[in-house]
Amino acid sequence: MVKQVLKAEVESLGGLQLKCSARGFEFMIDEPENVGGTNEAMNPLEALLCSLGACKMMVVRFFYQAKQIKLKSMRVEILGEIDSDRLKGKPDVKVGFSKIITNYYIDADNTDEEIQDLVAFIEKTCPVKDTIVNAPEMELHINP
Structure with missing residues (x-):
């Protein structure tokens, strides 16, 4: 590897x-x-949502033709739910997003099943989603 x-x-x-x-x-x-x-x-959390949406769109751009999707247009809307009490210092409040929702808007000359298969492929193949869902090992160094 x-x-x-x-x-x-x-x-x-x-x-x-x-x-x-x-x-x-x-x-x-x-x-x-x-x-x-x-x-x-935008703030860092908005940038994260944009990165996730952009990654999902890139997967489509790389693979839609191989998947025989007759794509006319597509966009994704990414929503992140977060508890604003995190800024007030309340204990036991999750600091990051508690839920991320993706709304797909796909216009293609394909069946509903083919579109669902494409979305399943996107969700399985997106590196940014994989990074969020399967958190990587984190390492830090403090440098002078």
């Missing part, structure tokens, strides 16, 4: 604004004004 290492870096720009970069590409992360941000970009 050949392991590949992907690298991302996050740098503080002051306040709650962050610059995220990987392979020469960048995007911003911020928080809404009501929690101290400037509301100039």
Whole structure:
């Protein structure tokens, strides 16, 4: 098995604004004004939901023709349920999402069964979903 290492870096720009970069590409992360941000970009949890949705869409783009899906258009909506009491320091409140819901909107000249098979394939094949559902080993290093 050949392991590949992907690298991302996050740098503080002051306040709650962050610059995220990987392979020469960048995007911003911020928080809404009501929690101290400037509301100039999505927050980290929204970025996670976008990453999950984008990954599911990429699986479709890579495989829909091989699966003989006559795709006209598609989009996914990702909803994350989270308890806002986590910010108030209440004990025993889950910090992250308690539920993530994917709504698929698929327009294709295929049967309902073929669309259901495609969605099952997406759910089984999406690396971001697999990372969330089957949490990887976490390791950290504190560097000078």
